[in-house]
Amino acid sequence: MGLEVESRPSDSPYVQRVWRSRSDDVGRMISVAAASWDLVFWEHGGQVSAAVQGPETKASPAPVPAHATFFGISFAVGASMPHLPMERLVDGNVPIPDATRRSFHLKGSTWRLPGYDDAEWFVRRLVREEILVLDPVVAAVLGGRPAGVSERTVQRRFVAATGLTRGAVRRIDRARRAAVLLRDGAPAQDVVHRLGYFDQPHLARSLSRYVGRTATQLADPAPPEPLSLLYRT
Structure with missing residues (x-):
């Protein structure tokens, strides 16, 4: 079965995407570069864990535990938790303690574990408690x-x-958009012109750094390793 991923947009200005997934018979995936950060909960072998996963500046292989379930909130670029400085989260993560199927600890308080369908309720409380802010x-x-x-x-x-420069955010976003277009069947030359790359070698370098796949590999309907969440913005 591999890695099954389901996601949805959100009407919250603080949230980019809400997602959930489960893994079967897959040991590794390619984690695609992302300017956003995620709050992730997962259960594996009866153990519930949670972490803040920071922005990622390049594509990299990531292990995937077998027969695990995941739930995550991808926050909007510009949203942050001031008690967790973003520059310290880039290409890293911070474990969240005492996670169970019902609750976890964040900034000295116990919080009910959010779910795929009520993530916005949880985000509103974060904002109300001034734990989550959005730079206007x-x-x-x-x-x-x-x-x-x-x-x-x-x-x-x-x-x-x-935690990133404006240029880095722009380059990461453009590479992700290019990957989605190529995956959906757009010719590489069209993607070059549509997204403002200099030429196809420029596109290829960007894909290699930020997505970890070539244009040909992105067009493969059955890739050897799954990618982390990619979606049309």
Whole structure:
């Protein structure tokens, strides 16, 4: 069966995606670069675990425990938990203690474990308790709206809110968009022109770094290893 993944968008400005998955007969996947960060819960062998998975600046192989179930919230770029500085989360993760099927601990409090269908309830409480914030400057820039501040301030706010530069966020997002288009059957040359790559070698380098697959491999309906969550934005 491999790795079965289901996901949905969210109407919360703090959330990019809500997802869940289960693994069968797969030992490894390719974790695709992402400018967002995730709060992830998983159960394997009767043990429940939780962690904050930070932004990833390159594609990398990741082990997948067999016969495990996962649930995660991918937060919007620009959302952060100030008690967990984003620069320390890039290409890393922070375990969350005392997770059970019912609850876990976060910033000194016990929280009910959220689920796939009520993740927004949990996020609203995080916001209300001022544990989760959204940088309005980053949100405005990504939404194509005027930021109302200097470019230098924009760069500083991006690094503080995401752990990444504005350029890195843009490159990661473009590579992920390219991967989705190629996976859906778009010709590589069309993707080059549509997304503003210089040429096909430029696209190939971007895919290699951020997605870990070539254009040909992305078009393969039965790849040897699954990819982490990719979706059309």
